[in-house]
Amino acid sequence: MIKVGVIFGGESVEHEVSIISAIQAMNKLDTEKYEIVPIYITKDGEWYTGGVLREIETYKDMELLKRYTKNVVLYKKDNRFVLQNKGMIKKFVNEVDIILPVVHGTNVEDGVLQGYLKTIGVPFVGSDVMAAAVAQDKVIQKQVFEHNKLPITKYYWFYDSDYKNDDEKIIKEIEKAVSYPVIVKPATLGSSVGIASAKNKKELVEAIEDAIHYDFKIVVEEKVENLTEVNISVLGNYENQKLSEIEEVFTDNSLLTYEDKYIGGSKKSGSKGMASACRKIPANIDAKLRKEVESVATTAFKSVGLSGVVRIDFLIDKKKKNLYINEINSCPGSLSFYLWEPKDKNFTALLDEMINIAIKDYKKDQNKTRSFDTNILSGFNGLKGSKGKFGKLK
Numbered sequence: 001m002i003k004v005g006v007i008f009g010g011e012s013v014e015h016e017v018s019i020i021s022a023i024q025a026m027n028k029l030d031t032e033k034y035e036i037v038p039i040y041i042t043k044d045g046e047w048y049t050g051g052v053l054r055e056i057e058t059y060k061d062m063e064l065l066k067r068y069t070k071n072v073v074l075y076k077k078d079n080r081f082v083l084q085n086k087g088m089i090k091k092f093v094n095e096v097d098i099i100l101p102v103v104h105g106t107n108v109e110d111g112v113l114q115g116y117l118k119t120i121g122v123p124f125v126g127s128d129v130m131a132a133a134v135a136q137d138k139v140i141q142k143q144v145f146e147h148n149k150l151p152i153t154k155y156y157w158f159y160d161s162d163y164k165n166d167d168e169k170i171i172k173e174i175e176k177a178v179s180y181p182v183i184v185k186p187a188t189l190g191s192s193v194g195i196a197s198a199k200n201k202k203e204l205v206e207a208i209e210d211a212i213h214y215d216f217k218i219v220v221e222e223k224v225e226n227l228t229e230v231n232i233s234v235l236g237n238y239e240n241q242k243l244s245e246i247e248e249v250f251t252d253n254s255l256l257t258y259e260d261k262y263i264g265g266s267k268k269s270g271s272k273g274m275a276s277a278c279r280k281i282p283a284n285i286d287a288k289l290r291k292e293v294e295s296v297a298t299t300a301f302k303s304v305g306l307s308g309v310v311r312i313d314f315l316i317d318k319k320k321k322n323l324y325i326n327e328i329n330s331c332p333g334s335l336s337f338y339l340w341e342p343k344d345k346n347f348t349a350l351l352d353e354m355i356n357i358a359i360k361d362y363k364k365d366q367n368k369t370r371s372f373d374t375n376i377l378s379g380f381n382g383l384k385g386s387k388g389k390f391g392k393l394k
Contacts (some may be wrong), residue, residue, distance in 0.1 A: 002038055002098060003035045003098075004036055004096065004099075004100050005081075006036060007022075007099055007108075008041070008103055008306045009022075010108035011043055011045055012108055013194075014109075014189075018103050019040075020056075021334050022038075022102035023056055024055060025100065025347075025351060027333060028337070028348045030352055034355070036098050036112070037049060038051070039053075039110070039322065042062075048071055050068055056122060070085050071085060074096075081095055090207065093217065100124070100355065102331065103331055104333065105136075105189060106188060111130065115129045122340045122360055123353050123362035125355055126358070127308060133332075139394065145171075145303075147153075147303075148300070155177070155221045156173060156178055156220050157187065158170050159217055161216070170213060180204075180223075182204065183197050183220070184208055184210075185211065185218070186198050186211045188215055195211075197298075216359045224324060226319045227316070229248065229315060229316075229360070230246050230247060230285060231339070233339040233340065234297055234310050234359075235330065236357065241301055242296065244280070245342040246283040246342075247282070247283055247338075247339055250279065265278060289323060292393035307361060308358065309332070310328055310336075313326040339367045345387075
């Protein structure tokens with residue numbers, strides 16, 4: 001049986017969203033194939049493991065959580081990937097064969113966690129370091145989209161330091177690059193955190209000053225009028241891609257908020273993550289737009305070098321029938337399982353395919369040359385006065 005370490009949480013404003021998504025996934029993994037090892041990262045970066053982490057009630061009392069779980073580190077030992085406790089006496093707690101990161105936001109979804117896992121050498125599901133980092137940065141995404149001639153809205157981006165040094169200059173440059181109304185976003189966050197719309201300069205300033213609380217890099221986009229928002233999920237790797245059904249997302253607000261995605265409609269039963277948002281599946285769009293969404297999504301997926309399951313969000317001007325790619329979610333809320341159900345792929349089957357893709361990618365990666373058997377330091381006799389193979393060191 002394969003031991004799957006499900007990592008979630010982390011130092012991110014989307015911490016709680018990650019917990020919801022991870023518990024959904026753990027409850028749907030095929031227990032005849034996989035042994036589930038929950039690995040929770042607290043907001044201060046500590047790692048814990050234990051069976052109680054599979055229950056949402058556990059997270060209501062952090063002291064109880066710590067009492068019934070083990071504080072651990074993950075490392076490689078004798079070609080095994082081991083979870084060891086951090087107490088005075090080091091003890092083996094568990095081990096994993098592969099990691100399933102169900103993480104959202106800064107320091108976890110953005111390539112930071114993936115880099116750590118890559119350094120250890122443990123196989124993991126989803127996009128690699130570079131793809132995860134690009135997918136988290138809305139500015140770099142747009143630059144990749146532009147290079148690949150994909151349709152995007154007009155935009156302008158800047159650093160918080162530039163704004164603090166000369167806010168009037170930045171405002172003038174924004175107003176020259178894009179027309180009101182606009183959308184202001186922290187560049188590297190997700191789940192609609194810190195996002196606001198602005199119809200004039202006063203609202204623009206307010207939106208920027210709020211966004212700067214969350215990020216050092218800010219992007220301002222021209223708002224699409226007569227808006228329809230649609231999303232599609234892509235499953236695969238650079239070689240093969242599958243497409244989910246397309247959803248149309250609704251909101252009473254001027255843009256889809258954090259509350260729309262994770263809080264609305266769930267006060268009594270508890271949040272169901274992105275699966276609880278108000279949506280129509282399939283989206284009410286014509287065949288031409290549907291084909292364009294699918295084509296752009298596939299190109300974006302391959303261009304960024306994504307893997308596993310992702311969600312790609314689009315904006316449509318209903319009157320002009322213009323389509324714009326908005327952003328990529330490399331680890332989407334609820335892993336977008338609800339978009340695959342109309343394609344006869346339930347959540348359990350989706351997770352199984354994601355893990356299989358990761359295993360195949362890991363095996364292919366192991367066949368690539370990553371180091372050489374020769375040791376250029378074998379004849380090196382120290383630093384002082386040594387010439388060695390590279391000449392005298394100065």
